Amino acid sequence: MMNDPDIRSPRAGRTESTSNRSVWRSGAVATAEAAVATELVGAIGRVCHAPMTVGGVHGMHVQHVVFPAFAFSTCISGVAGTLVAVGLAKWSSRPRAVFVALTIAITTVSLLLPILIDGATNATRLVLVAGHLLAAGIIIPQLALQLPRRGRLSVDFRLPVETASRPN
Numbered sequence: 001m002m003n004d005p006d007i008r009s010p011r012a013g014r015t016e017s018t019s020n021r022s023v024w025r026s027g028a029v030a031t032a033e034a035a036v037a038t039e040l041v042g043a044i045g046r047v048c049h050a051p052m053t054v055g056g057v058h059g060m061h062v063q064h065v066v067f068p069a070f071a072f073s074t075c076i077s078g079v080a081g082t083l084v085a086v087g088l089a090k091w092s093s094r095p096r097a098v099f100v101a102l103t104i105a106i107t108t109v110s111l112l113l114p115i116l117i118d119g120a121t122n123a124t125r126l127v128l129v130a131g132h133l134l135a136a137g138i139i140i141p142q143l144a145l146q147l148p149r150r151g152r153l154s155v156d157f158r159l160p161v162e163t164a165s166r167p168n
């Protein structure tokens with residue numbers, strides 16, 4: 001039990017800079033992998049003759065989903081996810097659980113855009129949803145594994161006894 005990383009002191013064996021470095025490194029690697037993978041999904045969609053055009057929400061003009069669009073949006077999401085992971089590692093009492101719950105919720109909400117967007121065929125929607133899920137499936141686990149289950153913060157919401165019993 002003494003070697004269990006969840007029981008030891010949060011600072012034992014890991015300095016803040018080492019922990020942050022591993023999160024940043026994993027975020028960069030996961031983002032690069034996801035960008036390549038999602039761009040391949042887009043390429044497969046084009047090869048399978050998915051139109052890859054979308055009309056905007058509320059009647060905006062039709063736009064083509066061009067070659068680097070998948071990779072670009074994946075990189076933005078990966079950087080945002082890495083920033084969230086670094087922040088949670090620093091300020092959360094349960095960084096891994098909070099990160100996984102938060103990113104799954106954000107991914108779920110992000111799926112609404114490709115599903116509800118006007119002017120997209122079902123094939124285009126399928127390719128866009130596949131890209132979202134693939135990127136999330138690559139980035140979220142790699143970042144989550146770099147976060148400790150228990151963070152440096154130990155939040156105690158109980159009132160001190162003398163404060164709670166003192167009359168006003």
